[in-house]
Amino acid sequence: MDRTKNVYKEAVQSGKYEKVTGLLGKYDNVRRYWEDEITRMTVRPFLEGLIAEKSRRMERLRILDLGCGSGDGFELLCAVTSREPSLLDHQVSLITPEILGIYKGVDISEPLVQQAREVHGANGKLKFELGDFSQGLPVEKSEKAYDIYFTSYGTLSHLSDEKLVRLLADTAGHASEGSIIICDWLGRYSYEWQDLWREEEEPDYTMDYVVSYIYPEEEREDKELDHLILRLMSPREVEDLVNRASEEAGVGIRLKAMLDRSIFTGRHLDTSDYNRHCRPLRSAVNSLFETNLRTNLDTLVADYHPRDGFDDINDFFERYQMSWNALVFFTIDLLYYYNDTNCMAPPEILDTYPEVLREMMEYIKNIIESCHWIKVGDTRANIIEPQLGYALREMELRMQPALGCGHSLVGIYEIER
Numbered sequence: 001m002d003r004t005k006n007v008y009k010e011a012v013q014s015g016k017y018e019k020v021t022g023l024l025g026k027y028d029n030v031r032r033y034w035e036d037e038i039t040r041m042t043v044r045p046f047l048e049g050l051i052a053e054k055s056r057r058m059e060r061l062r063i064l065d066l067g068c069g070s071g072d073g074f075e076l077l078c079a080v081t082s083r084e085p086s087l088l089d090h091q092v093s094l095i096t097p098e099i100l101g102i103y104k105g106v107d108i109s110e111p112l113v114q115q116a117r118e119v120h121g122a123n124g125k126l127k128f129e130l131g132d133f134s135q136g137l138p139v140e141k142s143e144k145a146y147d148i149y150f151t152s153y154g155t156l157s158h159l160s161d162e163k164l165v166r167l168l169a170d171t172a173g174h175a176s177e178g179s180i181i182i183c184d185w186l187g188r189y190s191y192e193w194q195d196l197w198r199e200e201e202e203p204d205y206t207m208d209y210v211v212s213y214i215y216p217e218e219e220r221e222d223k224e225l226d227h228l229i230l231r232l233m234s235p236r237e238v239e240d241l242v243n244r245a246s247e248e249a250g251v252g253i254r255l256k257a258m259l260d261r262s263i264f265t266g267r268h269l270d271t272s273d274y275n276r277h278c279r280p281l282r283s284a285v286n287s288l289f290e291t292n293l294r295t296n297l298d299t300l301v302a303d304y305h306p307r308d309g310f311d312d313i314n315d316f317f318e319r320y321q322m323s324w325n326a327l328v329f330f331t332i333d334l335l336y337y338y339n340d341t342n343c344m345a346p347p348e349i350l351d352t353y354p355e356v357l358r359e360m361m362e363y364i365k366n367i368i369e370s371c372h373w374i375k376v377g378d379t380r381a382n383i384i385e386p387q388l389g390y391a392l393r394e395m396e397l398r399m400q401p402a403l404g405c406g407h408s409l410v411g412i413y414e415i416e417r
């Protein structure tokens with residue numbers, strides 16, 4: 001009996017017995033199946049180019065992750081896959097172990113660096129150091145240039161404008177021709193914090209950001225949580241600050257791609273801390289991706305409240321919301337139709353709809369048509385709902401206007417000497 005108790009005690013103490021759910025927490029389903037993936041798709045063409053060039057020069061890839069946390073950038077980048085792998089391929093990562101020369105992660109948080117070392121310490125090509133990027137680029141004088149200078153999940157919003165310019169200028173000075181810088185800020189016009197939108201874009205505009213969303217709703221009110229002061233950024237401001245850094249360094253920092261990510265799936269949609277009109281759409285999308293869990297699809301319906309004085313942003317959100325909801329309603333109607341094909345006609349796909357919406361409607365129709373009859377496993381929870389999640393994600397990727405109206409504003413830059 002004692003032995004039995006000890007075995008389970010050990011198992012619990014190891015931490016490996018903790019309940020895993022994709023519905024909440026830092027690594028929820030939206031992060032893993034939506035945000036990480038959209039970033040990967042955006043980075044893919046640049047990574048392909050870099051790897052081809054490095055291979056031509058008989059060199060390996062060097063990556064610096066600024067604000068690396070527990071090594072999340074390594075996991076994100078190493079899971080970027082080739083464009084269209086065939087059904088037979090199983091090795092699909094662009095960064096193979098053989099092409100990776102070094103990944104160095106730097107973070108100001110000791111516990112996170114410690115955690116990174118515990119998770120990745122066995123891999124000799126991964127290094128984690130304590131460092132502060134608000135004092136400039138945290139590298140030694142003798143350190144060779146990196147091919148990728150990576151940041152993610154709003155990390156650059158930790159910096160004032162002056163410190164951002166310094167970091168980018170240092171980076172440009174350290175990088176070599178063709179190096180890529182991946183920047184990630186919080187978007188100034190995310191619907192999550194509509195109360196904080198300002199008509200004049202005053203410099204160094206920040207918000208008090210509370211990481212309340214990692215707790216279940218019923219626990220949030222009782223927690224005394226510290227605030228982060230984070231910069232909210234628009235594309236115009238980014239352009240200005242990057243140009244200043246480029247001039248200071250005397251090196252070209254050329255914009256290659258800009259992206260709004262998490263337009264209706266930002267974390268504070270669920271808390272409505274900074275906009276009382278928000279519906280908890282992130283929770284609904286988390287549920288779509290959760291195994292063996294059926295989602296009430298009505299919880300996915302968005303209802304954007306426009307704000308006076310922001311015509312371009314309102315116009316985009318109106319179009320986006322109509323397309324998002326149209327796909328949700330279309331899926332609901334299809335489920336009714338395939339549940340009982342006698343009861344109604346299948347929903348129509350109109351020529352007036354945006355191209356990506358029409359494509360995603362066809363896609364969902366094909367999915368439901370080809371699997372609605374399967375009786376093994378929960379077809380709705382485990383096939384149809386995740387595919388609806390992917391279709392909504394594809395709409396975000398292709399409709400996003402790069403106006404700063406997602407949770408994150410991502411910029412990809414190339415160094416030109």
Ligand SMILES: C[S@@+](CC[C@H](N)C(=O)[O-])C[C@H]1O[C@@H](n2cnc3c(N)ncnc32)[C@H](O)[C@@H]1O
Pocket residue numbers: 066067068069070072073106107108109112131132133134135151152153154155158
């Ligand atoms: C939004 S988190 C992103 C963490 C991680 N990259 C990820 O993908 O989850 C921002 C990270 O930047 C780190 N950070 C903030 N200010 C920093 C600074 N001045 N120097 C170095 N790291 C900093 C924080 O400790 C935190 O780990």
